[in-house]
Structures are given as C-alpha cells and as structure tokens.
Amino acid sequence: EAGVVQSPRYKIIEKKQPVAFWCNPISGHNTLYWYLQNLGQGPELLIRYENEEAVDDSQLPKDRFSAERLKGVDSTLKIQPAELGDSAVYLCASSFQGGLNEQFFGPGTRLTVL
C-alpha cells in the first residue's frame, strides 16, 4: 500500500514569491492534516480536513497561507507571498476517521526562503 505522497521534496524560493505544496493521502483516509515543523521541534498543526471540509484552520496564517482539498482526496497548501520565517518542513499526514487518530506522515517538503 502506498504511503502519503508529497511533492516537491525540496523547494528554494526568494522572499515574496509564491509557493505551493501537494499531498496525496493514503487511499481511504478521509482526514488530512498539514503541519509545519521547524528544525529540531515537533510538528505544529496548520489545518485539518475531514473529507473536503476544513474543520480546524485556527492556526493557519490566513493572510498568506491557503489550502484546498476540493474533491476530498489530494490537497494543496499555498503560501503567497513567502517570508524568510516560512523556511521550515511542511508535513502532510492522513488518518482514518473514527480510529485512534493514528496519523501517517509523508516525507515532507523542505522549504527554504532566501
């Protein structure tokens, strides 16, 4: 069974440029999460989807970050414009609703903003 797929794995951009990350969750997982992880720290939730509905986006900086999961499967996270402080790893995870919330993570996208 394929795991959570993320692309790209690495992205280097200049500040003020836009950037987008893509995630395809494990088949059948209806809950999808985007996390931000700074070096040596734990992941911090940005947004959680149940199917196509964003049920928790309280930690998403909505002035520059946006996300979508139009068909309730794959998802895109966008930053526009990027700032130096956005340099981090962006992790996508998925889980099956109703279980113990055991999340399966993709390898992440490492973003460097110059």
Place this chain on the structure above:
Amino acid sequence: TQLLEQSPQFLSIQEGENLTVYCNSSSVFSSLQWYRQEPGEGPVLLVTVVTGGEVKKLKRLTFQFGDARKDSSLHITAAQPGDTGLYLCAGAAGNKLTFGGGTRVLVKP
C-alpha cells in the same frame, strides 16, 4: 491550549546503554502516541497507549502511560545506533494531535 513537554531535549549515549524519555502535560488525553523521525523523513508511529497505567513493549522499547493519562515515558534498553532519531510524543483529544517538542537521541557506536 494543550501543551506537551518532553525531556530531555537531547540525549547522547553509548551503544548498549539504557535511556528514558519523558512526556508531560497538565491535560488529560484520550490516548498518547509515540513517533520516531529520522532526518529527511516524516514521523513514523511507534505505538499508541490508551488506558491509564498501560505498559506496552515493542522489542527493546517500553512505553508507559500515566495513571491519570497526562504523562508518558519511553524506555529503550540496550540502545543501538539504529535507535538514533527524533522521538516525538503526541496527545490525542478528539481528532486533534498535540505534539511535544521532541527528544533528539544519538546513540554512538
């Protein structure tokens, strides 16, 4: 806001030694998960503990959930270089996971 504090933040030991990582909170969680993350990869789930006082063993790893379901520990016996990584605890409340800051473990051969 539910906070999980992990200690120590960093642990460096020799191969064959034992180690314990702690995860503490003032909040009660319905379950607690431990993940291990290697450089360039996402966290990988090791175990989920659900019942207060529960102890789970996974080969050389022993996980314990506190009686009050607010804290947990991870003990590794006879650590090996392959145990090197970032260990993360995460408390579950509903569909939300709150992660601790992580403990970086380095096992030197």
